[in-house]
Amino acid sequence: MESATNLAGEWIGHYASHYDEVIRISQNGDHVEAMKIIGDDHVPAGAVTWRANLKTGEAEGQVAEKEFRNPRFIPGELTILSPDRIVFVWDKCGQVEYRRDD
Numbered sequence: 001m002e003s004a005t006n007l008a009g010e011w012i013g014h015y016a017s018h019y020d021e022v023i024r025i026s027q028n029g030d031h032v033e034a035m036k037i038i039g040d041d042h043v044p045a046g047a048v049t050w051r052a053n054l055k056t057g058e059a060e061g062q063v064a065e066k067e068f069r070n071p072r073f074i075p076g077e078l079t080i081l082s083p084d085r086i087v088f089v090w091d092k093c094g095q096v097e098y099r100r101d102d
Helices: none
Strands: 009-014 020-028 031-036 048-053 059-065 069-082 085-090 094-100
Touching: 048 069, 048 085, 059 085
Parallel strands: none
Antiparallel strands: 009 020, 009 094, 020 031, 031 048, 048 059, 059 069, 069 085, 085 094
16 A cells, blocks of 8 residues: 555545445544544444554454444455545455545
């Protein structure tokens, strides 16, 4: 992954199981963290949905049972398709493609 990429800002993700959600990515050097602006029954607005290290490729995504019960982070992978498109994959839990919204 290219560490010079700036992912900070708002992104829209298409969640196949329900509807589009908006996240805000904050970036500090090679570390990015995505917080939900619009949440769902499992991970609500204001919660971190995933985080990644752009230099090492290490990532983890948050999963939870309904009503944000038993939240936990599982391994994941962030792929940068272009400056305006990224994909986050939760290990054994699916993936979401995001497009830049700002």
